[in-house]
Amino acid sequence: MAQIGRHVTVRRTNSREKILAAAAEVSRESGAGNLSLDAVAQRAGVSKGGLLYNFPTKAKLMQALVQYYLDDYEVSMARETDPNSAKPKTALQAHIEFSREFCEKPPGAASGVLAAMADDPHFLDPLCQFKRRLLDRLKSEARDPLCALMCFLVLEGMTSLDLFEMNVLSNEERELVLVRLAEEAEADKNHAAA
Amino acid sequence: MAQIGRHVTVRRTNSREKILAAAAEVSRESGAGNLSLDAVAQRAGVSKGGLLYNFPTKAKLMQALVQYYLDDYEVSMARETDPNSAKPKTALQAHIEFSREFCEKPPGAASGVLAAMADDPHFLDPLCQFKRRLLDRLKSEARDPLCALMCFLVLEGMTSLDLFEMNVLSNEERELVLVRLAEEAEADKNHAAA
DNA sequence: TTTACTGTACCGTCTGGACGGTATTGTCAA
DNA sequence: TTGACAATACCGTCCAGACGGTACAGTAAA
Numbered sequence: 001m002a003q004i005g006r007h008v009t010v011r012r013t014n015s016r017e018k019i020l021a022a023a024a025e026v027s028r029e030s031g032a033g034n035l036s037l038d039a040v041a042q043r044a045g046v047s048k049g050g051l052l053y054n055f056p057t058k059a060k061l062m063q064a065l066v067q068y069y070l071d072d073y074e075v076s077m078a079r080e081t082d083p084n085s086a087k088p089k090t091a092l093q094a095h096i097e098f099s100r101e102f103c104e105k106p107p108g109a110a111s112g113v114l115a116a117m118a119d120d121p122h123f124l125d126p127l128c129q130f131k132r133r134l135l136d137r138l139k140s141e142a143r144d145p146l147c148a149l150m151c152f153l154v155l156e157g158m159t160s161l162d163l164f165e166m167n168v169l170s171n172e173e174r175e176l177v178l179v180r181l182a183e184e185a186e187a188d189k190n191h192a193a194a
Numbered sequence: 195m196a197q198i199g200r201h202v203t204v205r206r207t208n209s210r211e212k213i214l215a216a217a218a219e220v221s222r223e224s225g226a227g228n229l230s231l232d233a234v235a236q237r238a239g240v241s242k243g244g245l246l247y248n249f250p251t252k253a254k255l256m257q258a259l260v261q262y263y264l265d266d267y268e269v270s271m272a273r274e275t276d277p278n279s280a281k282p283k284t285a286l287q288a289h290i291e292f293s294r295e296f297c298e299k300p301p302g303a304a305s306g307v308l309a310a311m312a313d314d315p316h317f318l319d320p321l322c323q324f325k326r327r328l329l330d331r332l333k334s335e336a337r338d339p340l341c342a343l344m345c346f347l348v349l350e351g352m353t354s355l356d357l358f359e360m361n362v363l364s365n366e367e368r369e370l371v372l373v374r375l376a377e378e379a380e381a382d383k384n385h386a387a388a
Numbered sequence: 389t390t391t392a393c394t395g396t397a398c399c400g401t402c403t404g405g406a407c408g409g410t411a412t413t414g415t416c417a418a
Numbered sequence: 419t420t421g422a423c424a425a426t427a428c429c430g431t432c433c434a435g436a437c438g439g440t441a442c443a444g445t446a447a448a
Contacts, residue, residue, distance in 0.1 A: 033227025
């Protein structure tokens with residue numbers, strides 16, 4: 001479904017995505033630091049040789065795991081903020097929406113990122129740069145940059161709790177926060193337009 | 195310094211703490227998932243046998259790592275909110291202060307927690323329960339529970355970025371947020387008193 | 389013929405942890 | 419006061435198993 005766009009031609013096989021999904025599952029189930037290639041291959045229904053054909057080293061797999069997560073976000077963001085769309089959103093509104101979806105996903109959908117971090121913290125560098133770019137965009141679009149920053153951090157807190165699968169927030173609390181942020185974003189949008 | 199209080203008698207040796215600190219360092223340098231007992235022992239200046247004397251299994255070490263982090267917080271919190279103190283703080287104010295200190299600590303001081311998570315996500319269960327208790331306390335003390343919840347999440351976001359050593363925020367941004375939160379907490383405190 | 393694998397066999401390294409030993413300190417009866 | 423014993427706090431070695439990665443022969447579809 002989500003095209004990674006690494007290759008120009010459309011791939012007939014979907015082994016890469018199967019492997020990526022399997023890696024996230026294994027990471028979730030065995031702990032981020034106990035992700036073995038054998039386990040991933042088995043889970044993906046692929047031979048170890050096949051896995052290493054797609055990802056020549058474990059490091060390449062980890063990097064792809066992070067990139068996979070990023071691409072997913074980038075696609076959503078582009079779609080939601082498309083000015084040609086019927087009702088284009090601000091970046092902040094789109095970010096709020098994406099964070100909601102993130103929390104509603106099956107638990108540990110992003111465990112792959114944790115596995116990458118467990119192997120080598122530097123694998124998170126692209127994620128770090130991505131977050132910084134996003135924050136800059138949110139601040140530059142907003143009427144009140146500090147407010148944008150605070151909203152960003154609230155979502156960061158919410159999603160990080162989810163990433164660690166710490167069910168600290170109830171659904172009601174989550175919803176309350178999300179609604180509050182949406183109001184904030186809406187207000188900021190209208191002020192900016194006025 | 196910080197007494198864990200596990201033993202009634204004062205320990206003459208401080209091997210435990212040396213090992214805990216070493217584990218955090220190794221975790222930070224080699225990646226949370228690549229923490230080996232040999233490396234920890236070497237870093238701590240202790241033989242492997244000595245390490246295993248203090249922590250009979252790797253799991254015990256990991257649990258201690260999480261507990262160490264928690265105890266540190268608990269001590270600070272108790273001190274800051276002590277009603278007998280000269281200027282007792284609300285739980286929210288203390289939490290803000292602790293989060294500031296957390297960010298000012300040498301980078302990766304809490305990497306031990308990540309190492310524990312990498313080994314087995316369930317090691318974070320105490321941390322999860324701790325956060326839930328903290329949030330409940332913040333909400334119950336506050337005049338505006340939603341505001342307390344949002345403040346909690348802002349700090350959660352800030353500290354999680356720090357935990358991953360993602361330098362997304364500049365020092366000015368961090369300070370701006372912290373000041374804003376402190377104002378919020380102060381206002382809430384005064385309203386509650388009135 | 390190329391692509392995209394499967395399957396098996398294997399290698400060198402690392403790891404958790406079991407185990408036996410040892411030096412120091414504490415306890416307590418004679 | 420001393421000698422006997424025991425608990426504490428380690429040290430150093432060893433090992434079975436797991437891991438990442440290589441090599442290679444085979445195969446089925448496009």
